[in-house]
Each structure stands twice: as structure tokens, then as C-alpha cells.
Amino acid sequence: MRPYEVIKAKRDGHVLSQDTIRAFLDGYVKGDVADYQMAAMTMAIFFRGLSAPELAAWTRAMLESGEVLDLSDTPGVKVDKHSTGGVGDKVSLSLAPLAAACGVPVPMISGRGLGHTGGTLDKLEAIPGFRVDLSIDDYRGLVRDVGACLIGQTATLAPADKKLYALRDVTATVDCIPLIASSIMSKKLAEGIDALVLDVKVGSGAFMKTEADARTLARTMIDIGTQMGKRVVALLTDMDQPLGRTVGNALEVREAVEMLRGDAPADYTGLTLALTAEMLVLGKKAGSLDEARTQLQRAITSGAAETKLKQIVTAQGGDASAVADLSKLPKARTTVPIVADQDGFVTGIDSESIGLAAMALGAGRARSSDRIDPAVGFVLERKVGQAVSRGSTLVTAHVNDETQLADVIARVQRAYRIGSAAPAPRPLLVARLD
Numbered sequence: 001m002r003p004y005e006v007i008k009a010k011r012d013g014h015v016l017s018q019d020t021i022r023a024f025l026d027g028y029v030k031g032d033v034a035d036y037q038m039a040a041m042t043m044a045i046f047f048r049g050l051s052a053p054e055l056a057a058w059t060r061a062m063l064e065s066g067e068v069l070d071l072s073d074t075p076g077v078k079v080d081k082h083s084t085g086g087v088g089d090k091v092s093l094s095l096a097p098l099a100a101a102c103g104v105p106v107p108m109i110s111g112r113g114l115g116h117t118g119g120t121l122d123k124l125e126a127i128p129g130f131r132v133d134l135s136i137d138d139y140r141g142l143v144r145d146v147g148a149c150l151i152g153q154t155a156t157l158a159p160a161d162k163k164l165y166a167l168r169d170v171t172a173t174v175d176c177i178p179l180i181a182s183s184i185m186s187k188k189l190a191e192g193i194d195a196l197v198l199d200v201k202v203g204s205g206a207f208m209k210t211e212a213d214a215r216t217l218a219r220t221m222i223d224i225g226t227q228m229g230k231r232v233v234a235l236l237t238d239m240d241q242p243l244g245r246t247v248g249n250a251l252e253v254r255e256a257v258e259m260l261r262g263d264a265p266a267d268y269t270g271l272t273l274a275l276t277a278e279m280l281v282l283g284k285k286a287g288s289l290d291e292a293r294t295q296l297q298r299a300i301t302s303g304a305a306e307t308k309l310k311q312i313v314t315a316q317g318g319d320a321s322a323v324a325d326l327s328k329l330p331k332a333r334t335t336v337p338i339v340a341d342q343d344g345f346v347t348g349i350d351s352e353s354i355g356l357a358a359m360a361l362g363a364g365r366a367r368s369s370d371r372i373d374p375a376v377g378f379v380l381e382r383k384v385g386q387a388v389s390r391g392s393t394l395v396t397a398h399v400n401d402e403t404q405l406a407d408v409i410a411r412v413q414r415a416y417r418i419g420s421a422a423p424a425p426r427p428l429l430v431a432r433l434d
């Protein structure tokens, strides 16, 4: 079939065969299918969707457009975690060493921050010397010898997704569940995992604003993984306020280390333990989630989890003494309190606005070529449900460049909703799907 006929068939609601999908995606990677033809195709998929066999074929073609890593020289069940992205989400920084300290090998290929959400790679690079651009051979060796390795996407893994994502970004086809699911799963399946835990965020600060959409996305990704012979568990988690107390790269590293010492806010600690416990069960290191939690607590109190983080940092070229002594992490020139303008209770914190304000301070990037400042960001002194009084500090901003400060302060104040009564507490874990 010519590309024109394939696009027309999808537009008119016909089911495409596996071979047709493969030829279309392969043609796109080679340049035989033009960007404008793929743009028309993704828009047709946006409106018509993909059947389960079509989605499996689409994901497999994306996955096999590049290298699929083989980590079979590492014994054990290799398990990764993927989050659909949030503000203040530093879970990977504590989850990877925790899982590895409990014996689960963690191959983790992560992303950079863009727009209002942060990226694990940028956070890790706040640790002096930490390198995320290791070769695939080094990655394979560190998963085997250290138990975890966290690197960036390479040009050889799922190249179809790299090209397609950039196109979707400018053609209003990002927010399409089959395209999101195949994009995420093709990258995760390429990194050499046996099992995967998904953290699907739901709420104002998330891609998926409703529980129904989050469930559909989670179920779609679980089905894709299962068809490819992988075990996948998804937790639907609330993203109606930033996670933990910090937003900003070095500040989040500090909070992650504190979590490994058993000294971090309940929401961040609770989410990390819930996701890591799933990894221990999938990795066959614990027979139940309760047993997994006991092991995780032991890894925290014994110091094994922090020791594992130091090993990972050293193995990836970083200065592990900055983990032992957090004052060695990059520090901003000054701090500025951002205060409440009325009495009451915090009823909501708009995560997206906090993320955009952090970006304006320099903690994130608007374009992929922007440089980020690892030292700047926010410490949230008040979270949802807490009382505030006029003039009390809501957020401490860590600042290097004051040119945008007035705008940042206004954004943070607008992000905080203050009412006369505390809202009913919202559970962090909305649902579990497997």
C-alpha cells in the first residue's frame, strides 16, 4: 500500500494489518514516508484510535526501529519504573538505590525536564561530576556490577519514537492515549527490562486530568507489556500538588537523600515505598507487598540504601561525598520568602504553575537547548491542608538571578489556593492495576 492509501484507510476507520503498520513506520524512519504524511496518520489515529492488535504492531515496530538491549548477563529479574511526569517528582532518585539495595537490578533510561515538569537526568547532574551519557556497554556493566544505572536516551533506542514525538509535539497529537502508550512502552521495552512498574499521575498537574483517562492509559500500557511477555503493574497516583517539599534539581537530590535516611515528607516517602515494594515483588525478592516494605525499611535504617546511592554516584563519575555531606551540593546565592496574603488553609497548589515558576527561576528549560541552574528552586513550607496566616512563608525560593523574581513570586502566590477551611485529605494512591 502507498502511504496515501494507508492514511486514507485509517482515516476511514479501517483496521490496518501488522505488515502495513510495520512498513509505514519503517518507511517513516528511513524518510520514505514524509513528516506531513505521518502527521496526517497520527491525526487519523487521534480520531479513530488503534485496535489492540494494531497498537501491538505499532509499538513493536517502534521498539524494533532500533536496538533492543539484552541484559541477560545480569542475573535476576530486571525491573524499572516509569512515571508519566510530575512536579517535584524525585522518586527515581531514591527508588533505584532502594530497589538495588534489596537485590533488584534496575536498568533505568530517563528523560530531561521540559516545560513545567523536571527530569531525572537534570536532577542527577546536580551531583558534581555525575554522568548520564554513558555508553550502552557501561550501562550494561553497571546494571550487572552495581545493581542500577541511570542514563539518558540514546540515538539507537527506539529512534522512531524520537522522530515521532518531535512531530506530535508540533501537530497537536501528543495527548492521544494509544500514541502515548506506544511511545512510553517502546522506550521502556528497549532498555532490557523483564518487568515494569508504572506511576500514572492523575490530577491538575498531570497529563491525565481524570481518573478515567489515567485508568485507560495504564490499562493500555499494561496490555502492551503483557503482549510482549513483560509483567507490568500500574499505580494511579494523585498529582494535585507537587510531591514532597522541594522543586528544583539540587534541592530534590537533597530531599531524596533525606528520604533514604528515613527523614522525608510522608507523601514522597509513601509513594517511593509503594512503587519500590511493587518492584521487589515483581523482581521476586519479596513474596508480598508487606514483606517488601519490611525489607525496604531495613535498607533505610541499616544505611544500605544510602550506601547503594553512593556506589551508583561513584560508578557514574559523581562525587559521592556530596551525598554524605549535602552542603557540597550546588547552593543558590540567596533565599527569598514568598508569603501568604491572607489567613486560612491551603486548599490547593497548582503544580503546573509551580513548575513554570521554577522554570522561570532557571530550574527548568523552555527549549531543549536551554541551560539549567542546578541550585535554584523552591522549598514548599506549606502543603495542602495546612494552616497559614497573612505574612507567613508559603515557599522559600532559592535564587541566583533576580531578573524574573517579581513574576516568580506572583506565580507562586497565584498557585496557592487559600480557603477558610481545610479540604478533606486526598489519598495519594488512587488505584492499583495489574
Ligand code: URA
Residues within 6 Å of the ligand: 165, 174, 179, 180, 181, 183, 184
Ligand atoms: N512521554 C512519552 O515518552 N511519550 C509520550 O507520548 C508522552 C509522554
